[in-house]
Amino acid sequence: MKKLFTIFLFVLLLSVTVNAAANMEITFWTHEDPNRTEIEDRYIAEFEQANPGVTIKRVTSASGKIQELVLTAFAANQGPDIFNMSIEDEYAYIVNERLAAVDFEAAGYPSLKAVYDAYVPGVLDPVTYKGKLYGLPLELTNWCIFINKKVFRDVGLDVEKDYPKTWEEMVEVSDKIAIREGEILKRRGFDFRYPYYLVAMVPMVEQLGGKLISDDGKTAIINDEAWLNFLKFMQEWGPSGRNLGSPTYTNARTLFNKDNNDIAMCTTGLYQEGRIRADNLDFYNSGEWMVVPFPVFKDAVKDVPCAYYGHYYMVNGQKPKENQQMAWKFVAYMLSHPEEYLTKVNIVQPTVELMNSETYKSMPYSDVFTNDMAKAHVVYYGENSAEIQALIREAVESVMLAGISPEDALKTLKRKVQEVLEEG
Structure with a gap:
């Protein structure tokens, strides 16, 4: 009887398990x-x-x-x-x-x-x-620079020779391409992926010799000069400087596929090719777009491309x-x-x-992505990485949009990120 009960119990449990999986x-x-x-x-x-x-x-x-x-x-x-x-x-x-x-x-x-x-x-x-x-x-994923060749030709640029290799060249090329109505940008040369500061902007600081966190993980915002120069660059990029772009505009990557003469360059990954093909097959097949490496500053001390994630x-x-x-x-x-x-x-x-x-x-420009990734590192990740990214965003947008000096923005950024590290 005990053996029969054991068998019955096993069958019952098996039945419950199967029914649970079946629903x-x-x-x-x-x-x-x-x-x-x-x-x-x-x-x-x-x-x-x-x-x-x-x-x-x-x-x-x-x-x-x-x-x-x-x-x-x-x-x-x-x-x-x-x-x-x-x-x-x-x-x-x-x-x-x-x-x-x-x-x-x-x-x-x-x-x-x-x-x-x-x-x-x-x-x-x-x-x-x-x-x-x-x-x-x-x-x-890592990001490189997608270029619309037609927009370059429209301002007399030879895209193969004139595409920007440095951030300083990116400023000059974008200024030449920009079309403005008063202070409003109707056509941008390039603009950043503003929500993703850890992926694309921290590497720019690293090009100048800075770091987000020290090697021992205890100190935040290494090399004030590098961070200050980066913040000055972003201030100059924004509406109160050369007026080349802003977080307030539609994401450049979103506009790129439409080929509407409103953006010449954007930062994005290999996946963008599939989205161009799906959104605008004629543009995809036109041969009028290309991909080039992530730029570096003219005086960069390190060749650091966009981080991969x-x-x-x-x-x-x-x-x-x-x-x-x-x-x-x-x-x-x-x-x-x-x-x-x-x-x-x-x-x-x-x-x-x-x-x-x-x-x-055989994917178009996969070699560009592969070569950049070989020099890149994984994006900063940690228990508080999302919070740290929000603080970098606050610093960048404060100098671009709120009239805060790069010096004050850096001081606030350094203090707040250090607090996050210590709390963690």
């Missing part, structure tokens, strides 16, 4: 990208068909909004099963132990070592903490174990299509196999 909803939050939506909706349908009873609910948000939404959801203990953001925004969730470590078996790997071996060395370091792996990369898929550690396993299984299914992500979305999943493939090497 499972996995929430998946990610940033907007129409090209990704097209293929990921198909992956979801295929995965649901192969796993009856499992529903994947994919929710997209603007790339500048998802950080706030994820933070608010986790604060209320209502985070999604799966989410992805840039590592500087995600890292706090790792160190605050809100995530589930990668389940390599659910993801289809024979061992944790096999996961590391599948990726380019160092790529998984930012999501490794206390010996555990907490994320798998959707993409590894990773968007990593992560799984909520508060979800039931069976949800975590199913989430990693689904993530692995999506990531089993690296060549389709590259050819249809132009994002690079940094596997050894893909980076050595002819598919990657």
Whole structure:
């Protein structure tokens, strides 16, 4: 009788487990990208068909909004099963132990070592903490400069010879291209990706010999002169200086694809090629755009291109174990299509196999991105990296828009970032 009861209990538990899996909803939050939506909706349908009873609910948000939404959801203990953001925004969730470590078996790997071996060395370091792996990369991205050749020709510039190699040249070229109505810029030569100060602007400071944080992690804002010169450059760039751009204008990357003679250059990644193709096929096929390396200052002491960053898929550690396993299984299914992500979305999943493939090497200007990345470093990430980025934004926008002197902005920035470090 006892044996029969044991068997009955086992069957009952198995039935409960199967029913739970057969009625499972996995929430998946990610940033907007129409090209990704097209293929990921198909992956979801295929995965649901192969796993009856499992529903994947994919929710997209603007790339500048998802950080706030994820933070608010986790604060209320209502985070999604799966989410992805840039590592500087995600890292706090790792160190605050809100995530589930990668389940390599659910993801289809024979061992944790096999996961590391599948990726380019160092790529998984930012999501490794206390010996555990907490994320798998959707993409590894660095930015270069996209150029509309027609706008250069319109002002008599030979783009092959005259594209800006230094930031000083960027100022002069942009001034020549700019069209203004009073103080309003109707056409910009170039403008920055203002929300992403850690990715694109900290490297500019490093070119001048500065650093964000000391090597021992204890001191903020190294080399005042370098930071001061950078802030003076941004002040001169803005409305109260040469009036070449501003955080108040529409993002240059967003305008570039339209080819409406309102922007000549923008900073963005290889993925932009897929977006040009989707948004404006005629422009994509026209041969009227090109990609060049990230500029350096004329008197740079270091050749530092734009930092690279990773968007990593992560799984909520508060979800039931069976949800975590199913989430990693689904993530692995999506990531089993690296060549389709590259050819249809132009994002690079940094596997050894893909980076050595002819598919990657044949992408337009992939060599420009590869060469810049070889000289670059990963974006600064830490428990308080999002807060530090907000403080850099405050400093830059204060000199560009609020009439604050670079000296005062630097003093405030240094004090506040040091406080963040010490609080951390």
